[in-house]
Amino acid sequence: MDTTARPRLPRLPLGAAFPPPPGPGAPGDPGVCAPGAFREVTAERAVVLGGPAAILLQVAHPLVAEGVAVHSDYTAGPAHRLLATLQAALTVTFGDTEQARAAAREVGAQHARVRGTTRAAVPGTPAGTPYRAGDPDLALWVHATLVWTARRVAERYLGRVLDAAEREEHWRGSWPFARLFAVPQAVLPPTAADFERYWERSVAGLVVTDAARTVAGGILTQRTRPPLPGVAALARSVTADLLPPSVADAYGLARTPGRRAAAGAARALLRTARPALPDRVARWPHAAVAERRLAAAPAAPAPAAG
Known part of the structure; x- marks a missing residue:
């Protein structure tokens, strides 16, 4: 991928990759997403490796790419938004009900202004095609990229291969998350097998536009503060490994011997290390907060005034 002409983006503080958990929340409140395979997969810190791949998949949909190009300010650096x-x-996944709804409302408010029509034609999408962030089909596609990449990271980099029943539980467990982000139940594929068919059809119809390549260039050349040499190169290697081959090729992410070796080394390291790591290191602290909240007894109601 040629990034020589792109501006140098602000450095990303390493602390930004370790977001703090929300407060303890309401005792006994399970939150929006129930315990199960969806939360178990999301709890692993390693799923963040799939973030760049998820973003690249999202903007490979021309309507998503147009919305991002027109309504996002990339001078602040796309990784900050990621x-x-x-x-x-x-x-949303681990907070109590009100914390989850508040986070979703904030995202929804930001998305409310994202609407317009495409400025140029691309294959399958004529110029002047309307788009809006709240469109159910676009919201479903964004949700699908998050579900698919998290599961793919778990399988390839943690050796957590889901069997058929677990895949069903993982997909259905994501529904409350989806609905909170404007995906109506009516458009959600009803089974994991239906989701796989939806995914294959959708990937076959993706088109990587210049707008999508601009986003990819920012995501995959991100610099850190303090500097960590090799991070961007590793991100490109892992992203090329995770993406469907047709999409990786469209972005110019060739799976070179060097990239295959880097991704393979990362897979071997994480698969070996994960069983030995304590959960407080390997999992997001948000998951532990949710477990403590769920185990806590709800506060007893105040006695009625006599």
């Missing part, structure tokens, strides 16, 4: 999205997703 991590803001991560924090919102973790709060």
Whole structure:
């Protein structure tokens, strides 16, 4: 991927990759997303490796790419927004009911202004095609990228391969998350097998536009503060490994021997290390907060005044 002409983005503080959990919340409140496979997969810190792949998949839909190009200010650095999205997703998944709804409302308010029509034609999408962030089909696609990439990271980098029943539980467990982010139940594929068919059809219809390549360039050349040499190169290697081959090729992310070796080394390291790591290191602290909240007894109601 040629990034030589792109501006140098602000450095990303490493602390931004470790978002703090929300407060303890209401004792006994399970939150919006029930315990199960969806929360178990999302709890792993390693799923953040799939963030760049999820963003690239999202903007490979021309209407999503147009909305991002017109309504986002990329001078602040796209990785900053990726991590803001991560924090919102973790709060919705592990927060209590009100925390989850508040996080979703904040995202919804930001998305409310994202609407317009495409400025140029691309294959399958004529110029002047309307788009809006709240469109159910676009919201479903964004949700699908998050579900698919998290599961793919778990399988490839943690060795957490879901069997058929677990895939069903993982997909259905994501529904409350989806509905809170403007995905109506009516458009959600009813089974995991239906989701797989939806995914294959959708990937076959993706088109990587210049707007999408601009987003990809920012995501995959992000610099950190303090500097960590090799982070951007590793991100490109892992993203090329995670993406469907057709999408990786469209972005110019060739799976070179060097990238395959880097991704393979990352897979081997994480698969070996994960069983030995304590949960407080390997999992987001949001998950532990949710477990403590769920185990706590709800406060007893105040006695009626005599």
